Amino acid sequence: MCGIAAVLNLSLAPVPHLRPALGAMNRLLQHRGPDGEGTWVHPRGVAGFAHRRLSIIDLATGQQPMTDGRGNWITYNGEIYNYVELRAELGAQEFVTTSDTEVILRAYARWGADCLTHLRGMFAFALWDEDRQTLFCARDRFGIKPLYYTVVDRMLYVASEVKALLPFVPEVETDLEGFKDYLTFQFCLSGKTLFRGVGELPPGHVLLARNGGVETRRYWEVYYHPDFDHTAKYFEERIRALIQESVAVHQRSDVPVGAYVSGGLDSSIVAGLAAERQGPGFKGFTGKFSLDPAYDESAYARDLARSRGFELHEVDITADDFVGSIEKVIYHLDYPVAGPGSFPQFMVSQLASRHRKVLLGGQGGDEVFGGYARYLIAYFEQCIKAAIDGTMHSGNFIVTYESIIPNLGSLREYKPLLQEFWREGLFEDLDQRYFRLINRAGVLREEIKWEALGPYSPYATFQ
Incomplete structure (x- = not known):
């Protein structure tokens, strides 16, 4: 993951203390990007971007914020899985990097806001359109990558995490409607958060800051049509083909890719396919609670690793780990999330970070x-x-x-x-x-x- 931040004066006047603001936001997001950092300040000082990089694609020339050379700039977090195909469609000879970041810039230059319909991946980005004097922000269809914003004294602040916005709000207070949502659903509805004055750009939405105002709108929604014309065998084969193709494009990376392996069906399917495709050198990561066999499913993860021939790394999670880590978990979450899974996920990710930058997982299968x-x-x-x-x-x-x-x-x-x-x-x-x-x-x-x-x-x- 990377960390992104943006500041814009909605009146298009110079932003007071812009560089210190961008520096503060970058420091608060430094855990999201250990491989590099950068900032961009508009020539008139009306806007600026910050970026913390975790380098996955184009390790040499993918630094951000990035420009297209025409006054447009982007700060971006995520991965566009079809960037290879889009690069060819947009004219590979025009590119100066091999990064998926530049693909977004070129796609926006070609299709404008409709570029989002061409992007396949997980993303959150802020893009400055110099000709239109517009800040264009977008979040992927399912909200895999986060994006938050607040407006204070005509200044729009955007960031990957709420903590990078809190230095700019007048007071840190609880949003009561967001809190009521959380008590009901264990998450907030309609772009609310638990922080008063701080909004979340919902999945499948864009944020446009132009003409002195800020608006959000949906660009994608789930639509489906039940298919009663095919057999169960057809659907089984179609699902198998789609999962295989999806795992393949998710393995597009200039660094080695591993996988979370819980022992359940979803992560086992993904890890098994990824290991089969990559071959030697693939690594999986799992956590276990060996104190009680009822909560230890690592045997299933080991069975999968043996059957698919990959190396499995395990962490035995204890009560002492909880005591020693929960403060960090809370800090990185910013506010509560449903279920207790964030703690073991933190422990397994901590283990994996010593070996891999990118992991595949089975999240979303139940949904x-x-x-x-x-x-x-x-x-x-x-x-x-x-x-x-x-x-x-x-x-x-x-x-x-x-x-x-x-x-x-x-x-x-x-x-x-x-x-x-x-x-x-x-x-x-x-x-x-x-x-x-x-x-x-x-x-x-x-x-x-x-x-x-x-x-x-x-x-x-x-x-």
Whole structure:
């Protein structure tokens, strides 16, 4: 990962103390980029960029901030996986580097804001358009790379982490609506954060600062059309081909690539394919809690490593590790995240950093393939409703009770969730039912002074 920051005077007048501001932001982001740093200041002092680099592609000439030689500049964090193809399409002879950073600059020069529809990857960037006197910021479709911003006294500040913005806000205070969102969903909705006055650019959105104002808009949304014309065998083969191709382009790197290996299906599939493709020298990394066999899945990771012939590095995580590391984990997160996984992830990443800069992982598999118990519960209720109403066979359905019932054994450990879900109401509006299923605040009563958080309704925003 890299660290990026930007400052713009919305009035297009010189920014007071611009260089010290960029220097402070770069220092606060230094952990994101140990391989280099840079800043750019507009000739009139109206804007500036900062960058901390973790070099992955084009180690020699990919330094940032980068210019296209026409007055446009970029500071960028991420990787464009189809940069090789885009470079050829845009005219490789025009490039002065082999970096994916320059691909974004050239793509913007060719297609403007529509360049985002051509980019395949994870990214967050700020790009200064000199002709239009516009700051153009964008975040990838699923928000893999972070981007935050705040406006204080007509100054727009943008950064990879909230901590790089806090020196510029008048006071560090909690955003009560964001806090209410967090209690409900364990994350904030609609670009809010837990810090008052600090916004998060949502996934699949752009931020435009021009004509004295700031606006955000969506450039991408998930759309799908159920396909009932192909067989299960077709979908299995298609998924296999897509995963293989995705792993291949994710291994485009000028430094060695490794993988997280938890022992679960998702990371095992990714690591297995990556090791098979790379061959000798591939390394995997896993963490274990050997104090209790119930929490130690490292045997599965070792089985995978043996079967695919790669080297597996392990870290045995202890209570002392938690005590010694949790302060660092909290500092780097900036605010709470759902679940306890950030701590073991920190420990495994710390181990991996001694061997590899880039790791592949299996995160997102449960979201894509509906692997969480709450999805099964929601499907189960709707199947019961359809069976009672006699509508089960009135059309095509992706999930039926014939496919649900054999899988209900996986809910054995989720009886409290089932009880809470059916405690009040049954067969209500779909939005209400799903909200009840994901609402984490339902069990919080006397612990929270709800009246102190105001009338804001997370459910209304959720709808």
